[in-house]
Amino acid sequence: MVPYVSFKSDDKSAIALEVFHTIKSVPLHCHNFQEFVLITKGSCIHHFNNFSMPLIPGDVFLVPPHEKHGYTIETPVSMYNCQFYPNQIADWWNEQFGTILSNLTASENNKPVYPADLNRQHIIHLSVQDAKHVQAMMDIMLKEQTEQGFAFQQVKQDYLNLILVIITRARLEQYANLQKGEHSSQNIVTEAQQFIEENLAEQIDFSDYARVNSISPGYFRATFKAATGLPPVEYLNRLRIVRAIEYLKNQVVPISEVAATVGIYDANYFSRLFRKFIGYSPREFRNRVKKER
Secondary structure, three states, X not given: OOOEOOOOXXXXXXXXXXXXXXOOOEEEEEOOOEEEEEEEEEOEEEEEXXXXXXXXXXXXXXXXXXXXXXXXXXXXXXXXXXXEOHHHHOOOHHHHHHHHHHHHOOOOOOOOOOOOOHHHHOOEEOOHHHHHHHHHHHHHHHHHHHHOOOXXXXXXHHHHHHHHHHHHHHHHHHOOOOOOOOHHHHHHHHHHHHHHHHOOOOOOOHHHHHHHOOOOHHHHHHHHHHHHOOOHHHHHHHHHHHHHHHHHOOOOOOHHHHHHHOOOOOHHHHHHHHHHHHOOOHHXXXXXXXXXX
């Protein structure tokens, strides 16, 4: 039986903040509150909606009440966790924000495929600027929760509202070009994802790929982003870094060889890209893994 976890705050705001810096995996569990999570550093595997999805910094997602989920964590990861009871925040809250919560857990694409497809778990990938903005607001909420100064409960509620608006705007932009019901569009994306999987170690030019397949490069990029939540290049880089994480756990293989294995033949560029996605350089990441074991 999957256990239920308890709410992490006893103040009357109906909102609880936690920050995790951990390498310990979290087994499958449920809760009777809403929860959204922001990954800020490192990487882990999230088990939810019958999928296992690699998460990286900037990923944010909502887990509804009574839905089981958990994390496999093999490398250092940092995440912000916000728990809340919509019905207890304010009488008007559900009327204004209930639709937002429903939309944040609705798939834009009913046929998600492949590891980098954010649709699998309704993940919104925030820009670096938005991720830092949301993290800063959650830091304020955590401080208010700890210090409990004048009107701290109202401050927590106001920041939660603003965060949900920011995440919703990012979602709308992420899937802005999706045209539901177009089977041909889904085929384009599925075939492109398969091509990426099979040619991950090769140099991929998506403009050339589109032209070879008799598709306008602009239409291809828009269709791909609409279906997966990521532009083709960012999807490719995300998948390369997720694969690189697995290879970096092997302390013997040189970092330059890991980079080449995932299709990046400039070790310096690989290091910059890895830091951009994960928050550590490949060497720092490997050292942390070694230290934690």
